[in-house]
Amino acid sequence: MGLIWAIVGALCAIAFVVVVVQMIRNVPASNLVDGLLALIEVGLVVQLVAGLVKLGDAPADLSKATWIGYLIGSLLILPAAWIWSMAERSRSGLGVLLVGLAVVPFLFLRLHQVWVG
Amino acid sequence: MTEQESRQRPGVVRAGAGLLNRNFGRILVFVYGVLALSATGRASVQIATKFDKAPLQYLLSAFAAIVYILATWALGTSRKAVAVGVVTVEFFAVLIIGATNSGSVVLDKQTVWTDFGSGYGYVPLLLPFVVVWWLWFNRERGPRGA
Numbered sequence: 001m002g003l004i005w006a007i008v009g010a011l012c013a014i015a016f017v018v019v020v021v022q023m024i025r026n027v028p029a030s031n032l033v034d035g036l037l038a039l040i041e042v043g044l045v046v047q048l049v050a051g052l053v054k055l056g057d058a059p060a061d062l063s064k065a066t067w068i069g070y071l072i073g074s075l076l077i078l079p080a081a082w083i084w085s086m087a088e089r090s091r092s093g094l095g096v097l098l099v100g101l102a103v104v105p106f107l108f109l110r111l112h113q114v115w116v117g
Numbered sequence: 118m119t120e121q122e123s124r125q126r127p128g129v130v131r132a133g134a135g136l137l138n139r140n141f142g143r144i145l146v147f148v149y150g151v152l153a154l155s156a157t158g159r160a161s162v163q164i165a166t167k168f169d170k171a172p173l174q175y176l177l178s179a180f181a182a183i184v185y186i187l188a189t190w191a192l193g194t195s196r197k198a199v200a201v202g203v204v205t206v207e208f209f210a211v212l213i214i215g216a217t218n219s220g221s222v223v224l225d226k227q228t229v230w231t232d233f234g235s236g237y238g239y240v241p242l243l244l245p246f247v248v249v250w251w252l253w254f255n256r257e258r259g260p261r262g263a
Contacts, residue, residue: 065162088143095144
């Protein structure tokens with residue numbers, strides 16, 4: 001799980017920087033951004049599978065519903081951000097993506113907190 | 118025309134209509150949407166799995182979810198009156214819950230407003246101010262502006 005978080009977290013950071021650069025240059029989301037978002041989303045699907053497998057050796061006091069909730073919830077953030085940002089291909093649309101990209105690593109932190117209790 | 122210029126002349130661009138879900142409002146709606154999702158998920162888990170433990174707190178948690186869903190809807194569809202009402206409720210709720218629950222949280226953070234929303238980077242405390250600023254920024258302007 002730690003490895004997935006490190007890789008996907010790094011991808012989020014890279015995508016964040018790319019989006020910031022595009023905001024400064026005032027160009028709408030590019031294929032590069034879309035590609036990075038798709039890659040992160042694939043990583044989050046891997047996280048979901050790994051997280052469900054990991055449930056096998058969960059600590060006794062783990063709130064399984066919370067754990068699964070965060071795993072599934074993290075999958076929804078970027079598609080929602082992407083769709084919402086498509087309606088306004090401007091700096092604000094990019095801003096929506098930035099929020100989404102900041103929320104995803106925050107959810108990793110939450111998942112970790114849920115696991116250790 | 119750059120976006121900055123258009124933002125400084127909202128009366129020209131939007132004829133004072135002040136759509137709340139455009140420009141910065143688009144980001145704002147998304148932030149509210151994320152909070153609505155978290156609050157709904159949290160309340161659902163609490164009520165479904167451990168309602169007996171702290172019924173009042175978990176009902177408050179559900180109330181928070183409703184507030185964020187309403188706020189997202191009101192801002193997303195540019196309903197100013199509803200937005201003002203909901204955000205006022207949110208503001209007082211985060212202050213009251215923050216002041217009341219502080220220090221007595223045992224099991225887990227019970228609502229998104231617990232401890233003034235510290236679990237969410239105090240975003241729940243800051244958002245009402247941002248919304249009020251955004252509503253003011255998009256207020257109806259007279260013929261001479263402002």
